[in-house]
Amino acid sequence: MNNLLNHAPILIVAIPLLAAFLIPIVGKVNKKAEGITTTFALGISLALTIILAIKILSVGPQVYVFGAKSPSLTLPSGLKFPIRIMFEVDAMGIFMGLITAIVSFLGAIYSLTFMGKYDGLDKYYSLLLLLTVGMFGMEFTGDIFNFFVFLEIASIASVALISFRGTDLGEPAEAGFKYMVVSSISALMVLFAVGIFYGQYDLLNFAAIASVIKYSQLDKIALGLLVPVLAMKAGAVPMHMWTPDAYSEAPAPITMILVAASQASLYALFRVTFSLYNISLSTLTVGWVIIIFGLLSMFIGVTMAIIQKDIKRLMAYHAISQTGYMLLGVGVGLAVLANPAALQKYGITAMEGGIFHIMNHAMYKGLLFLTAGALFYRTGTRDLNKMGGLAHSMKYTTIFFIIGAAAIAGLPPFNGFASKLLIYESVYRFNPLLSIIAMVVSILTLASFVKVFHSAFLGPKLPQFKEAKEVPRSMIFAMAALSCIIIFFGLFPNLIVKNLVHPAVMSLIEQFKYTGTVLGGM
C-alpha cells in the first residue's frame, strides 16, 4: 500500500492515459461500456488524487523521478543538478489536481446521457481522458519541457473536443480553429522560453533553474514571453476573444473541463512568477501587469456578458470576469512579495482569496455550464430569446441554477462570497480603488444572471416547450454533486482555507521549499 502511494503521482496521470487508448477497443466490443470505462478510470484518478492530497498536506511535497531506482531519488550518483524528468507535486499542484480530478470525473458522468445522441463517442471519451491527462501533467510536472508537452496534449485534445460537432455544424469548427491557432502561438512561445532557459543554464528542471536564476536580460525576455501567453490561455483581457467562441461551441461537459484547463494555465503563470522567478523579478512591475490584466478581465468580461444573447457565451464572458478576480488577488500578492510586512498584513490574504476563488470558480462555473447544457438538452437552443418558463418543467435544474448564480454573484452563504470577501478586504488595503471596482463587477454579475434567470426560467409556460421535462439522472447527479460542494465550501470556508488554500499559498511564496524538495538542503 505504501509502495503504491509512492507511485501515486504517476498513476494519476497514467491510468487515464492508458484508458484513453483502451476506449476504442472497448467501444468495438460494447458501445455502452465506453462511458462507464471513462468514468471508472477518472474515478480511480480522483481517489488517488485525494489520497495523494492527504499525504502531501501532512508530509510535504512529493517528487516522482521517472526511470530512477527509487521514485524520490532526485540527484543520482552525487550529481549537483537533476537530469531526469520528474513530477513535483506540492500543495499548490495538488490543489489544482483536486479541481481537475473532480471536474473531469463529474464531466464524464454528465456526458453519459448528455452525449448519448451523438456518434463517434469512442473518440469523444478518448479525447476527454487525454485532456484530463494534459491538465494533470501541467499541474504535476517539475520539468519545463515536460510542461510544454502536456500543454500541447491538453490543447490538441481540447481543440478536437471543441470541434467535436464540427462535422455537422460550421461554428464548432470555427471555434476550434481559432483556439488551435492561439494555443499553438502560446505553446511555441513557451517552447522559445524553454530554449532560452536551456541555453543559459543547461537545465530544464523548474526547481534547478529557480535555484540559479539571475534575472539576466535573457531571463527577462523569457518572462516577457511566458506571462502574456499563459495569461492568454487563462483568458485574460484583451487576449480573451477565443474564450467565448470555444466555451460556447464545445459540448457542455467539455466546457466545464475547459474552464479547469484554462485554470491549469493560470496555475502555470503563478508557478512561473512565484516558484521560478520569485523575488528576483521586479515584483512591482510584474505584479501590476497581472493586476491590470485582472482589472480589465473583470470589467470588460462582465460588461460584455450583460449584452449577450447566447446563454453559454454569456457564461463564458463571466468566466473571463471571474478569472480577473484570481489575477487581481494573486497579482496583489506578487506586487508586495518583496515587502515582508505588507505581505504578512494583506498579501497572503489576497492570495488566499485569489487561490480559493480558483476552486470556487471551477465548481460554480462548472455547475452553471452544466445547467446551460441541461437547458440545451431539453430545448435544443442556446438562444435566451427563444427560452422561457422552463422552471415549470425543470425544477431541479432551476434550483441548481439558482445555487450557481448566487455563488458566482457572491451572495452569502455560498462559496463565491467567502473568496470574494477575502479579496475585497485585503485588496482594499493595497489600493481601495481596485476593491471598489471588484465590488461593482460583482453587482453587474448578479444583474446579468438575473437576466438569464428571468428569460430562461421565469414567465409563462411557452407552447414550444410543452414537452420539456427534467433531464436524466446522470446529469442531475453531476449537478447535485457540484451544488453540494458549493454549499459545503460556502458553509465551512475556514476549513478549506486553513487546510487546502493556505498551504497552497505558502508553497507558492516560499520558493526555497520548492527548490529544496528537489535539490536537498532543507
Added chain:
Amino acid sequence: MIDNFPFIAVIIFVGLGIYTLMFKKNLIKIAIGVCLIENGVNLFLITLGYKKGAVAPIYTQVPSGQSMVLPTPQALTLTSIVIGIATTALILSIAMMIYKHYSTLDTEQVRRLRG
C-alpha cells in the same frame, strides 16, 4: 558574425510567421504561419546544441578524444517536431471542415462567432 547566422534565421522565421498570422487572410496561410514560427523555434533549439567539430553522441565507434554534442536539444527538437505535425494536421483538417460548411477560407467571412 557567422556564428550568429542561425539566430538571425530564427528571427526571420518567427517574424515571417507572425506577419502571416496577423495580415494574411487565408486559413491555409495561417496554418503556414504557425508552421513558420514552429520551424523558427525548432531551429533555435537545435542551434543551442551546436558544437563545432563535435560528433553525434553515439558511444560505439567514436574516435577517442573526439568531443560529442549534447543530445538533449536534439531530443527536445524531435519531440517538438512530432507535436508540430499533430498541430498542423489538426489545423488543416479543421480548416477543411470550415470550408465544407462556409464554402470559403477567407478570415473576413469565417467569423460567425463574434461580439
Added chain:
Amino acid sequence: MLGLLETGSGFWSAIIWVVVVLVISSIVIYIRNKGEESYKKNTEQDKPFISGNPELSKEGSHIAASHIYWGFTEALKDYYNPLVKIHTGNINDYSGWIIIITIIILILVGVSG
C-alpha cells in the same frame, strides 16, 4: 465550530449568517401571518393589473432576453459600440492582440530593470 474565516480586518462565518437569517425570517413570517386576511381565490384579485389595459395572452407576455437592460445598454452606447467592434471574431486580430500585448510586456519588463 462557528467557522470563523479571518479576513485580516474582520471575520466571516456562514453559520452565524444562516442562524441570523433564520431568526429574522421567522419574525417576518410571524408578522406576515398577523396581517389582514382579505385575499380570496378566483376573484378580481387574481387578475394581473397592467394599468387598466387588458391582459395579453400568457405566451405573449413573456419578456425576451434582448429586451432586458435595454436602458442600460442604450445609456452606455458610447462604451459598448467600440467594445463590440473590437470583438471582430477575426483570427488575424486574435493573434494580433497576443503579439501586441507580448511586445508591451517585453518592453515593460525590460525597462523596469
